[in-house]
Amino acid sequence: MPRQLHDTPAAAPDLYAALHANFRWHVPARFNVAQACVHRWAQRRRHAGAVAIIEDGPDQRPQRHTYAELAAEANRLANALRLLGVQRGERVAIVLPQRFETAVAYTAVLQLGAVAVPLSQLFGPEALAFRLQDSAAVVALVDDATGPGVQAVRARCPALRHVVGLTGAFEPDVIDWPRARVGLRKRAAVEDTAADDPAVLIYTSGTTGNPKGALIPHRALIGNLSGFVCSQNWFGFDPWDPRVKSEAVFWSPADWAWTGGLMDALLPTLYFGRPIVAWRGRFDPVQAFALLQRHRVTHTFLFPTALKAMMKAVPEPRRHHRLHLQAIMSAGEAVGDAVFTWCQEALGVTVNEMFGQTEINYVVGNCARIWPARPGSMGRAYPGHRVAVLDEAGQPVPPGTVGEVAVHRRDVHGEPDPVFFLGYWGNDAATRAKFTGDPADSWCRTGDLAIQDADGYLWYQGRADDVFKSAGYRIGPSEIENCLLKHPAVANAAVVPKPDPERGAVVKAYVVLAPAWAERRARCANPAETFDAPLEAELQQHVKGRLAPYEYPKEIEFIDALPMTATGKVQRRVLRLQEEARARERATPQPNPDRT
Incomplete structure (x- = not known):
């Protein structure tokens, strides 16, 4: 019998450098x-x-x-x-x-x-x-x-x-x-x-x-495949022994109308001739485990928001379900080490974080079967893609420095990377603004900030427009949100700047409570005083003890749900604009009813 496919064997070397250096694209001139x-x-x-x-x-x-x-x-x-x-x-x-x-x-x-x-x-x-x-x-x-x-x-x-x-x-x-x-x-x-x-x-x-x-051209599917295979741990094949394979069944709640559902799930699964589950219901974290069991799903793509909900709803899933998972890819937001650890311990699978965009999809990520994943890192450039972190002038920054993630039109061998989009429909100006340098030899800028370490791992810092300064300190929301998520009371969190006349901005967190805590809050006669204030102080201390002193949220607001895009990304911009509107309202002189 074929042996069970697992993550990289403990004694296996890190084969990333050899794989990346030897990888070559084979893109036919005619392809449908x-x-x-x-x-x-x-x-x-x-x-x-x-x-x-x-x-x-x-x-x-x-x-x-x-x-x-x-x-x-x-x-x-x-x-x-x-x-x-x-x-x-x-x-x-x-x-x-x-x-x-x-x-x-x-x-x-x-x-x-x-x-x-x-x-x-x-x-x-x-x-x-x-x-x-x-x-x-x-x-x-x-x-x-x-x-x-x-x-x-x-x-x-x-x-x-x-x-x-x-x-x-x-x-x-x-x-x-x-x-x-x-x-x-x-x-x-x-x-x-x-x-x-x-x-x-x-x-x-x-x-x-x-x-x-x-x-998106037809060739872009080929450009997606190296990342798909890596993030799905070779998709049912064993890279250590090509004779060993297992039946692969794919499922993802990602809508097939979005890049994540179409290019990361439906089309690559069909390209390899495997079955994919089409679930017509809404995503439910408890139902998700039943679905994984019923169809013996081996490979999946789950947004961090979905994984967070599953983690909070069913902390010990293998006590209740027989799972057959061999790979989990996650993208759209930073996974964070809390979710990363839960996937390893509760699901028995190392989550492979992935990064990409509609325009240049599946370019960075992990593959636990070939190279070691580092908790909290979004991974390395997938084979066939040349990735760098650039400063505002378009020059690569040293390791350990925050910059913008960019992907070059040509791979490490100087050959065209097939993953690139053709351009923005009817918007040549926006297409030109997406690139830095000569059109035939240029970097495509993503608008996402990261730090790259000496080994090529990228550490997500947030969207360029999500990062802000408070009292001179540069604040990225992802690290604070991940820290908050480690508290049992927190189901999800978003961090934004709250305008402040003295410090420019202070750190504010919007928090969605875990179900048990939300029920406890609902039973309080005066939740603002008897529940919110004590929990806010507890969460502030939770962050203070783990991050830099300037990173803890000076204010926490509890809400029922975060504003999300249809693809599962937190819309921090909505919350940021809300804080700016509130600041303007506070600054506007209010009429004095006693004056006539």
């Missing part, structure tokens, strides 16, 4: 994601019957779909889109949750040579209308849950010729796909696309100004 991820498997007799999608949800029994089924349904939909006049390079919006039809939609659009525009089911009317208008999407693919939202803004989107309802009952002007698909051929050609041709148009979160559409 749909062919690589779906059709090549369906065309192999021995693999066509393998499971591609395991669909599950709170209101349904699990249903398995094979690669042959996925390819056939994608061919039918591709033929339908051709009949609707969709041309190569035109944009097709995909407004769908995790489900089998979503994988069908991406495959069909990409095999046509059209450009998929993933749009989250969580978008409100303004967010949806802006992206449909800006991308000039000609068709929108929806289900019964997302269709009404698209229909509500359809009149504001003149380029949108058709809305196709893949499931459910719809209004007469929405194409009923279950009925329309009858009689359509289940064979269709895959367009001969160049590796540099656009494949996906994904909109950034838009924390400042309108969201920008990042145009």
